[in-house]
Amino acid sequence: MGQAATQPSTNWHLKENARDHHTSKFSSKELIVRRGQAFIVTFHGTEQPEQNLTFITETGPKPSKLAKTQATFGISSTVSKESWSAVLQSTSSNSVSISISSPPNAVIGRYKLSVRSTSSESSSPASLGTFVLLFNPWSSGDDVFMPNKAECDEYVLEEFGIIFAGNKNRINSFGWNFGQFQEDILNICLSMLDRSLNYRQDPATDVSHRNDPKYLGRVLSAMVNANDDQGVLLGNWSGNYDGGKSPSSWTGSGEILQNWKKSGFKPVRYGQCWVFAAVLTTVLRCLGIPTRTITNFSSAHDADGNLRVDEFYDASGNHLDRAADSIWNFHVWNESWFSRSDLGPSYSGWQVLDATPQEESGGIYQCGPASRNAIKEGDVDLDYDCPFVFAEVNADCMYWNYDPATGKKTLMFSKSTVIGQFISTKAVGRDDRVDVTNDYKYEEGSKKERDIFKKARKKLGLEDKFDPTAPTPQEIDQKPDISGKFKVAGPLEVGKDLNLILVLANLQSDAKTVHVNMTAWSTVYTRRPVHEIWKDSIPVTLSPKEEKQFPIKISYTEYQQQLTTDNTIQVTALCHVEGGIQVLVQRDITLDNPAIDIQVLGEAKVNKEVDVEVIFTNPIDMEVMDCVLQVEGNDLLRGVLEIAIPPLKASEKSSTKFKLIPFETGPKHLLVNFSCDKFADIKNFKMVNVID
Template sequence: QVNANDDQGVLLGNWSGNYEDGKSPSSWTGSGEILQNWKKSGFRPVRYGQCWVFAAVLTTVLRCLGIPTRTITNFSSAHDADGNLRVDEFYDASGNHLDRTADSIWNFHVWNESWFSRSDLGPSYSGWQVLDATPQEESGGIYQCGPASRNAIKEGDIDLDYDCPFVFAEVNADCMYWNYDPTTGKKTLIFSKSTTIGQFISTKAIGRDERVDVTNDYKYEEGSTKERDIFKKARKKLGLEDKFDPTAPTPQEIDQKPDLSGKFKVAGPLEIGKDLNLILVLANLQSDAKTVHVNMTAWSTVYTRRPIHQIWKDSISITLSPKEEKKFPIKIPYIEYQQQLTTDHMIQVTALCHVEGGIQVLVQRDITLDNPAIDIQVLGEAKVNKEVDVEVVFTNPIDMEVMNCVLRVEGNDLLRGILEIDIPPLKASETSSTKFKLIPFETGSKHLLVNFSCDKFADIKTFKMVNV
């Protein structure tokens, strides 16, 4: 009922990067407005949501029903569309990410945990249950996921109800990276990795704004013998261990060792409005010289890592002496990426290294650019039913004017509804100072939420704790 795919539910998902006929998922600051809009429209789906929005609304709904619920964020989250506990990614010779499979690795994904007993499974599987309102894959003919026992996920008991294989893959799938030649149809394994998926699985601490890591509640230590045994157990439960898979890499391909290593290092601020400066570091691991042809690309992406626009590309050919390391500076000017950037502010940089007579090496980095800062000051003591002034300060950090500036403010027990303030255009480096009044109507620690948008920056969010 939270997603709209099957039953005219609350939210319609959109991952295209184009939200002109609705609201950008990143613009929402609370579930209340979404649920109110759904009711006011005659229960027509609200446009638009992405995973964290679906999870936030489901948290609100289930808590209202008295079911203990929290949101969970999984970084480097697998979307295993074919259910083989393996995610395949394909790249062409230039290093471009190819859309050849429904599998994907999201930079992050957000779902829910709810606490209840599982009388259908037994007491050892009660407690936190995974629920996911984001419409990713059909289950039982509709877009739903869970409840999946978190204990079952950790122990590899993925033959239990409901949707345990999909959730297990989200936190513990293996990754295969392939080079694909569209002319011949041939694919070559670049490398495989079993430790990429399921990083920094997080939830909010109770009563304070801090992250709590729950990774060890979903799986045993990554790369440990126990974790690998559980992975094999899960594959066996699905009948994958004894089944021939013609798409799988051979053991020889998996065991192959590269001739060189590579990485992208950050060489400057990662901020919107600033040039992006990186360093590609390549090191020869062998005792003989290697000639390497490097094809590099940079694409703007959404948080699901789906490429949207190519921003930059370049190629170099180099020779690395035995055990030699070389560094290559990369500069992507702001003017080249400003029009291509999505509201997720993400850029994927890739270098596909073709080693003469050796194995290809893929070097990749996902970069998230920071928004400019917003400063909030409460100018006085906040008291119930008494006015208090608040000042919000924003400085335009880029070398051009920003227009269509809007400040949206909300806060439970601080404001009734949402306050929207239009701000005049800001010239380069100009600072705006916006003041407004609050009249709190409940005591305690309250969140004041601020969202600033303009034609160059979308949905810059921050908050201030106000003690009333």
């Protein structure tokens, strides 16, 4: 028996390798590199370094050459493009420097590296330690290659994001701290993969698929929600968030992922769509897959897969929660950038992934990757989940009047241009909104868009089938005698009365008698009704071609107790026209929170204290209690700072000061979230430029 080799000491050249591999932002003592690119390692203590050396890289529980989770390679004169290789850089009496390259399609994850001297075949390999290998969007051989450097910087390296919300009439936005380079986040992302259902069923096979971004994206879209696999976040859309944090109170992913790990991997309470999407952005950017969040306004949830969304109302105008289908004020999902070797080059580029648990796919709550190009062209027969995403942006809407007593439903009207508006994402390198609606569909209502809609229905086998729920041709052709709309007449702010005007117009040349039933409900952003706030009914007579206006006032005291953290109210007027068809007038209203102001008092310098002041004025004429300020920001402070603030009397101004000690230079974002018993989650962010 030969002697076991002595343990060599390894110099991983952390700083130089991290710089070359765009991994300097990770706060790790372990080497983190990207695939398809060389990295330098120097090790000491091997005897006779000039003798032939063999290197072994291994990942996963049962490394094998066949599964590409193990590689054995000697020193060669040139880098191999197809396999792992090592090129000698320099040698001295007791140390060797080599440059190791992985293939551009290598499995990502944590690797063990060991070395054996071929002169002593019998000795066991000496371990050089571990390193982590990630996807490489900077390398042209990688599936995630992104030729534009500014886009790489934004979609892989940027830790601050802006998420768009509200509704199509009033888009608002808030900052989010992705924090993909924060301490331990990479380890949590890797352990997320090892907790997936796929890994539990067959660990070796699962690890061997981790070279493929579409496989990983799909697995992680399932792991971010807790529905099947004890994943990261438990969804809750009830409006009641006892026993956890309200989804709108989070300001970043770091706290969520750390909490998941700290609790022994019990699902964190609670998430809604933007929280799922933001956490998935963090995980994919961390692993090196370019990813962004996308907000779709008036987003359809087509539960029965017929590319139509049915909405039901009773005779009083109450929105009935009886269909599985729904139209959300907004919905947030992800796009990740990679090529689709399974579908062909025309479907490469941005791929839709959605971690919000809405419908099962393959028996699990996961969604995507659906090629954005396939959705635009109506190629809904392609993997994965294209029909669901197609419906989200382009379903037709059917509005029905439903009589619970008889079970009879009558179509009021249908619309093909309601769904999928102002599809939004953050601009590259700027805090602006970019509209990407035209990347998801052709111009709404154009012949091309309607042709694609028909093509999609045909591919799903929907165009000829008799559908008992479908409206009859007579129902579709009926034209209403009157039209109506709600106009806003005053500020849309929490704490102020809500003033609207119902405008009704007679489209005919004879007089019309109309009975109008009006309701207002507080809702969550998915438009699920939570509490009735107000109702009224009025008889109206309209002369030929006459237009009339009816002012409506809903006072703050009426809605204050009922409002959800989403600040959304749906108002509906169901107009029963004598001798004609019913007309539904509705509007979803999102109320703005009062403002909160952030001031940085002085210059922000590395390792120097700087004061920050956050100012809030109570705008209502009653006291607000239970006030809490949450603050976070990468490279400005570690973790999340929570400050309790004393109650504020009517119109009282509060100023809260705290200190930051920034630890990196450059433009950084400070995020604040203020909550109290009358206002949920007032958010703002401030860019802080940190200098040396």
